[in-house]
Amino acid sequence: MSSFLVNKYNIAGPRYTSYPTVPYWNQDTFSLKNWKSSLIHSFNESNATEGISIYIHLPYCESLCTFCGCNKRITTQHNVESPYINAVLKEWNLYLELFNEKPIIKEMHLGGGTPTFFSPENLKRLINGILKNSELADNYEFSFEGHPNNTTKEHLQALFDVGFRRVSYGVQDYNETVQKAIHRIQPFENVKRATELAREIGYTSVGHDIIFGLPFQTIEHVKETILKTKELQPDRLAFYSYAHVPWIKGNGQRGFNESNLPTAELKRQQYQLGKQLLTEVGYHEIGMDHFALPSDTLYKSMLSGKLHRNFMGYTASKTKAMIGLGVSSISDSWYGFAQNEKSIESYYKLLKENLIPVYRGHILNEEDLIIRKHILNLMCQFKTSWTQDALYFSELPEVLNRLKEMEVDGLLEIDANYIKVTTKGQPFVRNICMAFDLLLQRKQPDTQLFSMTV
Structure with missing residues (x-):
């Protein structure tokens, strides 16, 4: 490059x-009624043959990471867990009322926020509530985003017990200066412990997320992070450019100045070096920003032509219908998109009125x-x-x-x-x-x- x-x-x-893309959604042709119709149509077409995907957004974090552009709520009060899980399960039940048969779940992903903010018991209650009136597809894949600092053995075991076999840890960068700038202090030992714990329990795919273009990040920082990553041999990697979008309200990307960010030329060098080092140790580039070992399902799906991309990123298989549950989640029926309310209070209010809590979307022509x-x-x-x-x-x-x-x-x-x-x-x-x-x-x-x- x-x-x-x-x-x-x-x-x-x-x-x-x-x-x-979301800024070009046409609100004039969108309504909750049209969204429901598009999802029912998609479900009836494809549930029996390919199943559905579910994304669940768990927005709570105990501290703010200043590189993150996701929808989150910062709190140390864990009494928020139970009401939120009750709300997500109510939303799921509102969707179940639309279908004339049990949904067959092919993929499920927990994102955030910090999914492991929630206790193992509450996570298990959430997943069991989803599975209660569903069936599992052959070769289903359940995954979650884990924070290396607070993903415990109990978290991993609880989710393993309800079908999860893939976990992705947000590493970002191992350099302490960079970690301080993005407010994400996590030593290599924490990532090593979380990675090894997952493998001991039986997880078949452990992923790491690494970012280049972070504030104060140098070529040497990227090299050090990739060499440390090499020691742990995650099955797949997301190696992507930091997306600086501070104009999005409330995303927290204001803990540093733009002058602290690497230049485009330095980012190019960081990307080139990272790609070279990953390729040298046996990783294959998958689509954009992703790498995987030959044994991982993401690589196999690329070879078979089944690689898919949606709001969860790259996935190893495609389902026509993807239902997003939780605040700010986006659903995709293939024929339409619908996004949930972004504030937890508005989300709760619509659910209290027995309404699926979407606030905008787009019906595809x-x-x-x-x-x-x-x-x-x-x-x-x-x-x-x-x-x-x-x-x-x-x-x-x-x-x-x-x-x-x-x-x-x-x-x-x-x-x-x-x-x-x-x-x-x-x-x-x-x-x-x-x-x-x-x-x-x-x-x-x-x-x-x-x-x-x-």
């Missing part, structure tokens, strides 16, 4: 966990569905084609014209029936997807909505 290309293509752009498929193909397979009439759209010639300069720069190959992202172009796949993003092309934002692409 040359510095020339970084300087040229390092612009603000979506991460494409959805299309259309025919054009949206076509573009969504192309962007998914590019993000998961680094190629897309329009040999099938169903994937051709009238503005395709304009899209290909926008990509001409990227072709000249060696980022992709354009054929009469397909485009293919080159190895050189993979770090710029977000930029390539932006050429397909018709909504973004038609209306460029007046203010910065997205993080930088590099």
Whole structure:
């Protein structure tokens, strides 16, 4: 990845966990009624053949990490746990009322916040409540995000007992200066203990999240973090660029100045070094920002063409319906998106009125569905084609014209029936997807909505 290309293509752009992206959702065609109809349609089409996915957002944290852009509530009062779990289970029951058969759960992921803020007993009560009126798909996969400082043996065992086999630990960086800046002090020994505990209990996939581009982070810091990671050999890794989006209200990214962040050129060097070191020890790059050992399901899904991307990031399989439970969670029926209320108080208020607590969303039209498929193909397979009439759209010639300069720069190959992202172009796949993003092309934002692409 040359510095020339970084300087040229390092612009603000979506991460494409959805299309259309959230700022371009059309509220005029969205309603709770339309969302329910789209989900019922999706469920009836696919529950029996592929099952559904569930994402549960657990927003509480005991302290604020200043790199985090997620929806969270900071508190040390653990009496909030039980009411929140009761609310999530009520929301789940409201969804169950829509279905004419038991949902078959293929994937479940607990995110946050800090899921291990909750006690092992409460986590077990939550999952058992979800599973009570459900069935499990063959080869189901349950995963959760663990904080190395507070994920105990009891947490790991409780979730293992209800079907969890994958855990992902947020490492970020092992350097103390960087950890102080992002308010996330966690020694290597804590990560080592949490990783080994998971494996002793029987977890088959342990992941680590590492971030480059953090405040005060140097090349040596990234090298040190990756070499320490090498000692623990996590099954998969997310190695991604810090997304600096302090304009999002309440996300906490104001504990340092922008001048403390690495330059685009330094971030490029950090990425290059990290990728090189990970490749040398046997990791394979998966899609964008992800790496996995050959034994991990994420790698196997890439080989089989089943890799998928949604609001949970990259997943090893696709379900048409994904239900998001909890405050700020986003659901996806394939034909529509719906996001829950962001404040816990508003979330509780709607549930008290026996309403599914969504506050905004988008119903996809025919054009949206076509573009969504192309962007998914590019993000998961680094190629897309329009040999099938169903994937051709009238503005395709304009899209290909926008990509001409990227072709000249060696980022992709354009054929009469397909485009293919080159190895050189993979770090710029977000930029390539932006050429397909018709909504973004038609209306460029007046203010910065997205993080930088590099």
